[in-house]
Amino acid sequence: MTTTLTSKKKQPKQGMLYNVMRQFNNAADIIELNTNIRKILEVTNNEFVVHFPVRMDNGEVEIFTGYRVQHNNALGPYKGGLRYHPTVDIDAARALAMWMTWKTSLAGLPYGGAKGGIQLDPTKYSQDELQRITRRFTYALGDNIGPELDIPAPDVNTNPQTMAWILDTYMSTKSPNERSKNLHVVTGKPIGAGGSEGRDRATGYGVFLTIKFWAEHNTIDLKNKTFIVQGFGNVGYWASHFLKKEGAILIAVQDAYGSIHNHEGISPEKLLDYAKAKKGSISGFAGANVIDNAEFFGLDCDICIPAALGNQVTVDNAHDIKARLIAEGANGPTDVKAEEILLKRGIDIIPDILCNSGGVIGSYFEWLQNRNGEIWQLDEVLEKLERKMRESFNKVMYKTKTKNLDMRTAAFVIAIERLEETYVQRGIFP
Known part of the structure; x- marks a missing residue:
């Protein structure tokens, strides 16, 4: 959850459905998606x-x-x-x-x-x-x-x-x-009740992994890199936890109750303990200062992780963002017009359908274990998750390079092409 960000002159937000349809149509146009299959996928x-x-x-x-x-x-x-x-x-x-x-x-x-x-x-x-x-x-x-x-x-x-x-x-x-x-x-x-080890951290771990892969791809050392997180639930906490292990520094957090900042660093573990005691709220945490919500996305940092709700990065704040990377822990946090601004400014975006896919991959592992009567250990789950996430990341990066696409468009192209192939091979009933 998060509060609505304020700005001097707010632009009307486009809904998430508008955004996802724009993203789909863009990728479908690029690959010249079969017209009949397009009709199926757009509804x-x-x-x-x-x-x-x-x-x-x-x-x-x-x-x-x-x-x-x-x-x-x-x-x-x-x-x-x-x-x-x-x-x-x-x-x-x-x-x-x-x-x-x-x-x-x-x-x-x-x-x-x-x-x-x-x-x-x-x-x-x-x-x-x-x-x-x-x-x-x-x-x-x-x-x-x-x-x-x-x-x-x-x-x-x-x-x-x-x-x-x-x-x-x-x-x-x-x-x-x-x-x-x-x-x-x-x-x-x-x-x-039949849950899987590691499912609780799968989404946040996946967010961390994609950031780690991106850093490796760009020969960047995550040590001492600063990051901010919007939303401090499971996704925000676990992403912060694993980034901290790599030496990165959490400097600001925003949730539904407000925003806090400490340029020297915030302990994810201490903040989580505090939030649990306060029924999920980070408000009043002694290890950081309160800042205005409108200042959050404009903070000087290396990595920005929106891990709350959709449509948080908009034309109202896209010009203020100083991060080199946006890693979308939430679904649809960046609207299409804001993304155009960010890409022109040279800011990389790891798209939601890649960045936070650790959750559904972890769910797949749980589903398989239940189906097959198996129980996997935590290290096995995380190892399988990393292998699956790396495979997806590498596919996206290959597509960005060979087709000269941004990461979101590349991810959409890969996803849609797989569906198109399925429909072509199976046909359409009747």
């Missing part, structure tokens, strides 16, 4: 909007709206997170589902793309209320999710506990002899 397969009642702790009934959008499943089951946030609506779900299709395709996974969630502010509800909301949402989705059909995972404001509630509710609708076959209906579960 979603299925969209579910459910309204459901939940009794609150005070006895009153509240009606919630939930969404699940399934964009494409040509490569395998739909895959994507569920988020609980006031900004969740059908267009946001459509955009995020499309990004998941490109992300899983780029990573070489046997998955399609989906996304969804509930339009709510989870801080306004008790743990018991969130459990009832989650279980009722799962029941409302019914057989529109499933271990070989559509596999949800955590996203903004959801976590392993949320996935455990979904799993238990879904399995409760099945006969006793079928329940053991449905453990992989969700990923990102707690370890005790």
Whole structure:
């Protein structure tokens, strides 16, 4: 989560759906994508909007709206997170589902793309209320999710506990002899409920890895390089944790409650402990000074990691950014007009469908373990994750060099070409 950034003269933001369609069309034009396949990929397969009642702790009934959008499943089951946030609506779900299709395709996974969630502010509800909301949402989705059909995972404001509630509710609708076959209906579960070692850090570790690969590609030493992070949940923390191990220095963090800065460095571990004690807020952390939210992206640093919500880097702040690299830990954090400005300024962008794909790769590993009755150790998971991420990174860099493309366009081209090949080989029914 993050606050809306202020500026002297704000420009109207384009929605995430506008951004992802611009990105898709740009790549599709470059590869001269088959017209019929283009028609398929530019729309979603299925969209579910459910309204459901939940009794609150005070006895009153509240009606919630939930969404699940399934964009494409040509490569395998739909895959994507569920988020609980006031900004969740059908267009946001459509955009995020499309990004998941490109992300899983780029990573070489046997998955399609989906996304969804509930339009709510989870801080306004008790743990018991969130459990009832989650279980009722799962029941409302019914057989529109499933271990070989559509596999949800955590996203903004959801976590392993949320996935455990979904799993238990879904399995409760099945006969006793079928329940053991449905453990992989969700990923990102707690370890005790069938989760995988390393899934908690997979997305943040993947963000770190792509930064590390980028540094190696450009013969840059990460030691003493400074970085800032927007969003200090799982992704922001773990990316910071691993960058610190490389000698990089975290100098600023922004979350929904404000922004803090210390040019001498902020300890990710101490900040995490503080945030946990403050119910997720970094506000008031003694190891840094408070700064205005509008100053955050303009801080002098080497690396910027937006790891919160979409549309945070805009035309209003793109000219202020001093980082040499933007590593997109969030989905769609940079709008298309801002990206044009950044690229002209020589700032590299590791695109979201590459940068934060460690999460869905980690989910794939969990899904495989559940499916095959296996349990992998942490070092095995991280080793497999690094190998998979490096393979994707190298493909993107090769495409940027051979086709003279920016990294996002190269990543989209690779993802779309894989889908195009699938449709060409299989044909279109009937």
